[in-house]
Structure formats: C-alpha cells, structure tokens
Amino acid sequence: MATLSLKGINKSFGSVDVIRDLSLDVNNGEFIVFVGPSGCGKSTLLRMIAGLETLTDGAISIGDKRVDHLPPANRGIAMVFQSYALYPHKDVRGNLGFALKHAGIEKQEIDKRVNNASEILGLSEMMERKPRELSGGQRQRVAIGRAIVREPDVFLFDEPLSNLDAALRVHMRIEILKLHQRLRNTMVYVTHDQIEAMTLADRIVVLRDGRVEQVGTPLELYKKPVNTFVAAFIGSPAMNFLQANVQDSSVNLEGESICTLNAKDGPVQLGVRPEHLVVSDNGPFKGSVSVFEHLGGESFVHLALADEQSLVAKLDGEYIFNPGDECSLAIKAEHCHVFDSAGRNITE
Ligand SMILES: Nc1ncnc2c1ncn2[C@@H]1O[C@H](COP(=O)(O)OP(=O)(O)OP(=O)(O)O)[C@@H](O)[C@H]1O
Numbered sequence: 001m002a003t004l005s006l007k008g009i010n011k012s013f014g015s016v017d018v019i020r021d022l023s024l025d026v027n028n029g030e031f032i033v034f035v036g037p038s039g040c041g042k043s044t045l046l047r048m049i050a051g052l053e054t055l056t057d058g059a060i061s062i063g064d065k066r067v068d069h070l071p072p073a074n075r076g077i078a079m080v081f082q083s084y085a086l087y088p089h090k091d092v093r094g095n096l097g098f099a100l101k102h103a104g105i106e107k108q109e110i111d112k113r114v115n116n117a118s119e120i121l122g123l124s125e126m127m128e129r130k131p132r133e134l135s136g137g138q139r140q141r142v143a144i145g146r147a148i149v150r151e152p153d154v155f156l157f158d159e160p161l162s163n164l165d166a167a168l169r170v171h172m173r174i175e176i177l178k179l180h181q182r183l184r185n186t187m188v189y190v191t192h193d194q195i196e197a198m199t200l201a202d203r204i205v206v207l208r209d210g211r212v213e214q215v216g217t218p219l220e221l222y223k224k225p226v227n228t229f230v231a232a233f234i235g236s237p238a239m240n241f242l243q244a245n246v247q248d249s250s251v252n253l254e255g256e257s258i259c260t261l262n263a264k265d266g267p268v269q270l271g272v273r274p275e276h277l278v279v280s281d282n283g284p285f286k287g288s289v290s291v292f293e294h295l296g297g298e299s300f301v302h303l304a305l306a307d308e309q310s311l312v313a314k315l316d317g318e319y320i321f322n323p324g325d326e327c328s329l330a331i332k333a334e335h336c337h338v339f340d341s342a343g344r345n346i347t348e
C-alpha cells in the first residue's frame with residue numbers, strides 16, 4: 001500500500017497535448033475514480049502511471065519513491081484492462097500464476113498467493129477450468145486475480161467492467177467494492193459509468209481535455225459542482241440548465257422568482273436536477289408534457305416550458321401524465337444551482 005503522487009504531468013503525442021499540467025495526490029488506501037468524456041486522456045494517464053507510456057514532463061511517485069524512470073515491473077503497480085486477454089490454453093490456476101512464474105518466484109509462494117486470490121474472488125471451485133469454460137464475470141475475476149497475486153502497492157483499472165452486460169456489471173461493481181474494503185489498497189479506476197464512479201470512489205477526478213476540472217468526494221461534486229461541465233457530468237439523468245435572469249437579487253424564470261442570489265442583474269444559467277423537482281399546483285416551472293416515461297417505481301416527465309426551453313423531472317411512480325397535459329413543478333431554493341455566463345458556479 002502506498003500514496004501516489006502526480007506532479008505537473010504533461011503528455012503530448014506530436015503536436016497534440018493530451019494531458020496538461022496535471023497534479024494529484026492520492027492517499028494511501030484511497031479509491032480514486034477518473035471520469036471524463038471519450039478522448040480526454042484517462043487511459044493515457046493510467047498508462048503513464050503504469051509505465052506503458054512515457055511522460056513529456058512531470059514526475060510520478062509511489063510512496064516516497066520516484067518511479068517515472070522505472071520499467072513497469074519495478075513500479076509496484078498492477079493494471080487491469082478493459083479487454084483482459086487471458087491465456088486460452090492455461091486453466092485458471094495457470095492464468096493467475098503466470099506472471100509470478102515468469103518473474104522467477106518460487107512455487108510455494110506462487111501457490112500461496114494464487115490460492116489466496118482465488119479465495120478472495122470465489123474462484124477456488126474452478127481452478128482447473130480454461131477461460132472458454134468461464135462466464136464473462138468469472139473471466140473478469142481471473143483478470144483481477146492476476147493483478148491481486150502481484151501484491152501491488154497501487155491497482156490501476158481501465159474500464160474493467162465495460163465489456164460485461166448490465167447485470168454482471170452491477171455484480172462485479174459490488175465485488176470490486178468488497179475487494180477494496182478487504183485489501184485497502186490504493187486504487188485508481190477509470191470509468192464512463194456514473195454509478196460506478198459515485199458508488200466506488202472515495203474521490204472522483206473529473207477530466208476535460210487533459211485537465212482536472214474538479215476533484216472531490218462524490219457528494220461534493222454532486223452538491224457543489226464548480227461549473228456546468230461537472231454539473232452536467234455528475235448525476236443521472238443530467239442536470240437541467242435553463243436560461244434565467246437575475247433582477248434585484250432574485251433569479252427569475254419566465255417572470256417567476258425561483259431563488260435569491262446576491263449578484264448583479266443579468267443573465268444566468270439555472271441548474272436544476274431532475275430528482276429535485278416535485279409536482280406542485282402553481283409551481284414556477286409550468287409547461288406541457290412532451291414525453292412521459294414510466295419506469296414502475298419512478299417516472300420521467302419531459303416538460304416544454306412556455307419560452308421554448310425544456311426540462312426533465314424525475315417523479316415517483318404514483319404520477320401518470322399524457323403528452324399535452326399541463327404540469328407545474330416546484331423546487332426548494334436550496335436545491336437550485338446558479339451559473340454565470342462562463343458556466344462558473346455562483347450559487348451562494
Ligand atoms: N499513441 C497515440 N498517438 C497519438 N494520439 C494518441 C495516442 N494515444 C492516445 N492518443 C490521443 O490522446 C487522446 C486521449 O486518449 P485516451 O485514450 O487517453 O482517452 P480516454 O479518455 O481514455 O478516452 P476513452 O474514454 O474513449 O477511452 C485522444 O485524443 C487520443 O486520440
């Protein structure tokens with residue numbers, strides 16, 4: 001177990017800057033999740049930590065040891081990739097032990113680590129099976145097991161669950177959470193999946209174009225996103241953004257006052273999370289229902305407001321609307337987010 005420190009990391013491929021002056025300190029035993037749009041540099045960053053990619057500039061340390069000049073095998077890391085190529089002709093035991101055997105570790109020690117990993121991952125009953133005789137989730141567990149046996153200081157995961165179907169993803173997500181609770185290793189995890197990020201992370205790092213937009217606990221990012229980019233990225237369905245106006249310290253939408261804000265008069269963006277809207281006679285968000293989606297326990301109502309803006313509200317399952325129905329919604333002032341014209345959060 002160890003801390004991981006990234007200092008002033010830059011990475012360019014030719015003239016393309018992929019990571020720009022990125023610094024981050026990961027605590028010992030912390031579970032860090034990187035999120036961000038496709039192409040923002042998540043995999044590149046992980047590959048640099050692993051030693052599979054060189055740095056253009058900057059320093060990486062694990063514990064108090066600088067590692068960016070060391071080959072991958074000497075860094076104390078293990079990486080689990082999205083496409084985990086298991087050796088098809090080796091059984092589970094052979095796949096788990098291969099890297100250790102290759103590194104010249106003695107058989108007794110290999111057996112000990114392989115048995116320990118297989119017990120943690122529930123693979124003990126299938127040690128003699130070949131990969132083709134395993135389900136997708138079991139194969140993924142073998143891939144994670146190969147990382148565990150190396151007893152790394154830091155685990156790196158690059159979208160390890162994205163090839164699995166929805167039910168298996170949920171199952172494996174919980175397995176990874178349990179694994180972290182048990183091993184307490186430092187983990188860096190890349191995902192596109194909202195729920196994985198929110199449920200696994202001690203802290204989430206939101207990246208855009210190779211830069212850190214915000215670092216914080218899942219709830220910090222949800223409650224206090226620094227800008228519209230983070231606000232739109234965290235939370236599902238995504239936050240609604242509405243053009244509003246500040247006048248005399250009141251944030252107004254279509255002439256209705258939504259909340260108060262000590263700012264100068266002028267246009268702002270009002271951020272409203274779908275789950276914070278409630279049906280309310282004479283609520284300030286008035287419009288006609290364009291789409292209604294019923295999911296059983298909850299429903300989504302898409303509302304066309306008078307001034308051609310629209311929003312989505314997440315309601316509990318007791319409501320039924322039809323397209324064309326009039327509907328009015330309300331929100332508590334404390335749930336409103338206000339952003340300036342540059343997208344910065346100016347909520348008080
Ligand atoms: N070897 C390379 N040569 C040139 N450009 C590269 C190379 N590897 C990655 N890139 C570019 O660097 C940028 C970041 O890529 P990266 O794979 O890190 O993104 P990502 O955030 O992991 O995206 P995704 O979510 O799609 O996996 C992309 O624009 C990509 O095209």
Ligand SMILES: [Mg+2]
Pocket residue numbers: 042043044
């Ligand atoms: Mg990637």
